[in-house]
Amino acid sequence: xxxxxxxxxxxxxxxxxxxxxxxxxxxxxxxxxxxxxxxxxxxxxxxxxxxxxxxxxxxxxxxxxxxxxxxxxxxxxxxxxxxxxxxxxxxxxxxxxxxxxxxxxxxxxxxxxxxxxxxxxxxxxxxxxxxxxxxxxxxxxxxxxxxxxxxxxxxxxxxxxxxxxxxxxxxxxxxxxxxxxxxxxxxxxxxxxxxxxxxxxxxxxxxxxxxxxxxxxxxxxxxxxxxxxxxxxxxxxxxxxxxxxxxxxxxxxxxxxxxxxxxxxxxxxxxxxxxxxxxxxxxxxxxxxxxxxxxxxxxxxxxxxxxxxxxxxxxxxxxxxxxxxxxxxxxxxxxxxxxxxxxxxxxxxxxxxxxxxxxxxxxxxxxxxxxxxxxxxxxxxxxxxxxxxxxxxxxxxxxxxxxxxxxxxxxxxxxxxxxxxxxxxx
Numbered sequence: 001x002x003x004x005x006x007x008x009x010x011x012x013x014x015x016x017x018x019x020x021x022x023x024x025x026x027x028x029x030x031x032x033x034x035x036x037x038x039x040x041x042x043x044x045x046x047x048x049x050x051x052x053x054x055x056x057x058x059x060x061x062x063x064x065x066x067x068x069x070x071x072x073x074x075x076x077x078x079x080x081x082x083x084x085x086x087x088x089x090x091x092x093x094x095x096x097x098x099x100x101x102x103x104x105x106x107x108x109x110x111x112x113x114x115x116x117x118x119x120x121x122x123x124x125x126x127x128x129x130x131x132x133x134x135x136x137x138x139x140x141x142x143x144x145x146x147x148x149x150x151x152x153x154x155x156x157x158x159x160x161x162x163x164x165x166x167x168x169x170x171x172x173x174x175x176x177x178x179x180x181x182x183x184x185x186x187x188x189x190x191x192x193x194x195x196x197x198x199x200x201x202x203x204x205x206x207x208x209x210x211x212x213x214x215x216x217x218x219x220x221x222x223x224x225x226x227x228x229x230x231x232x233x234x235x236x237x238x239x240x241x242x243x244x245x246x247x248x249x250x251x252x253x254x255x256x257x258x259x260x261x262x263x264x265x266x267x268x269x270x271x272x273x274x275x276x277x278x279x280x281x282x283x284x285x286x287x288x289x290x291x292x293x294x295x296x297x298x299x300x301x302x303x304x305x306x307x308x309x310x311x312x313x314x315x316x317x318x319x320x321x322x323x324x325x326x327x328x329x330x331x332x333x334x335x336x337x338x339x340x341x342x343x344x345x346x347x348x349x350x351x352x353x354x355x356x357x358x359x360x361x362x363x364x365x366x367x368x369x370x371x372x373x374x375x376x377x378x379x380x381x382x383x384x385x386x387x388x389x390x391x392x393x394x395x396x397x398x399x400x401x402x403x404x405x406x407x408x409x410x411x412x413x414x415x416x417x418x419x420x421x422x423x424x425x426x
Contacts, residue, residue, distance in 0.1 A: 007283070011140075035175040038265075060116050077215065080125075088186075092184075098111040157270065161266075199352070225351055232358070242399070248373065303400040305334040309327045310396070
C-alpha cells in the first residue's frame with residue numbers, strides 16, 4: 001500500500017480545534033488575499049499619497065500595541081473561543097464594510113484603527129489552534145494554515161478581471177464586500193464547531209475573580225520569564241524581522257511593480273498568483289523534509305534566497321518581466337521555508353503555562369518596533385521606489401544572525417537537559 005504524503009496524512013488525522021481552525025481558514029484567507037494586492041493601489045486611486053498610506057499603516061500599528069497588550073488578559077478572561085469570535089467580528093467584518101465605502105483618508109484611518117483589534121484574535125486564535133495539538137505536528141499545521149490562504153491564488157485572476165472590467169475603485173469595493181460576507185461566515189462556523197482548550201478552561205477558572213486590568217498588573221512577572229529566556233527572545237527577533245518585511249512588501253510592492261516596472265494594474269494579481277501557487281507547491285515538496293528541531297539551515301537558506309529575490313526586484317528594469325518573475329519565484333521559495341518554521345519556533349520557545357500573556361507582550365514589543373517602518377518606508381518610497389526593499393535586505397541579514405544564535409542556544413539547552421537527565425538516572 002502506497003504511503004500517504006505526510007502533509008496529507010496530517011490533514012486527514014487532524015481532530016478538534018486544529019481541524020476546524022485549518023478547515024475554516026480559507027473563508028478568511030481567500031478574500032483577504034484577493035483584496036490585499038490592490039489595497040495600496042485602491043488608496044492611491046482615491047487620492048492618498050505614499051506618505052498618507054505610510055501614516056495610516058503606522059497609526060494602525062500604534063493602536064495594535066494597545067490591543068496586543070490587552071490580548072493576553074482578554075484571552076485568559078473570556079477564553080480562547082469566545083475571544084476569537086467577538087474580536088474577529090470587530091476586527092474584520094466592520095473594517096471590510098468601511099473599506100468598501102471609503103472615500104478619503106479619514107475612512108481608511110478609522111478602518112485601520114478598528115482593524116487593529118485583530119491583535120487580540122492573533123493571540124486567542126493561535127492558542128485555540130495549538131494548545132491541544134501535538135507539538136511534532138505544528139510545522140505541518142501551520143503549513144496548512146498558510147496553504148489555506150494560498151488557495152486564494154487560484155481566485156486571484158478574478159480580482160484582475162474585476163479591475164480590468166470595472167477599474168480599480170469599483171472592483172476593490174466589490175472585493176471588500178465579498179470579504180465581509182465570507183469572513184463573517186468563517187467566524188460563525190469556527191465558533192459553533194470549536195471548543196475551549198484545556199489551558200483556556202484552566203485560565204478562565206483562575207481569572208474568574210480578577211478584572212482584565214488586574215491581570216495586566218501581573219505582566220511584570222511574565223516579562224521576567226521572557227527576559228530570562230534567550231531562545232524566546234531570539235525566536236521573537238526572527239518574527240519581528242518578518243513582521244517588518246511583510247508590512248513593507250504588502251504596502252509598497254504593488255506600487256513598485258506598477259509604477260517602476262510598468263506592470264498594468266490589472267495584472268498585479270497574476271504575480272500574486274505566481275507567488276502563491278509556487279509557495280503552495282513548495283509546501284508539499286519542502287515542508288515534509290523540515291523538522292522544527294533542525295531549523296538552522298532551512299531558515300538560513302530562506303533568508304539567503306530572500307536577499308537574492310530583493311536584489312533582483314530592485315534591479316528590475318522597466319518592462320523587465322522576466323527578472324520580476326525570477327524574483328517572485330525566489331521569494332516564494334524563501335517564504336515556503338521561513339513562514340511555517342517561524343510560527344512553530346515562536347510557539348515552542350515560550351512557556352506553555354503563560355503562552356497567552358507572553359505572546360501578548362511579544363506582540364506589543366513587535367508592533368512598537370514595527371510601527372515606525374510604515375512611515376519610514378513611505379518617505380523612502382517617495383524618494384525612490386526601491387529604497388524600502390533595501391531596508392528588507394538589511395533585515396534579512398539580521399534575521400540570519402538571530403537564526404544562527406538561536407540554534408546555538410537551543411543546542412546548549414538540549415545538551416544541559418540530556419546531561420541533567422543522565423545524572424538523575426545515576
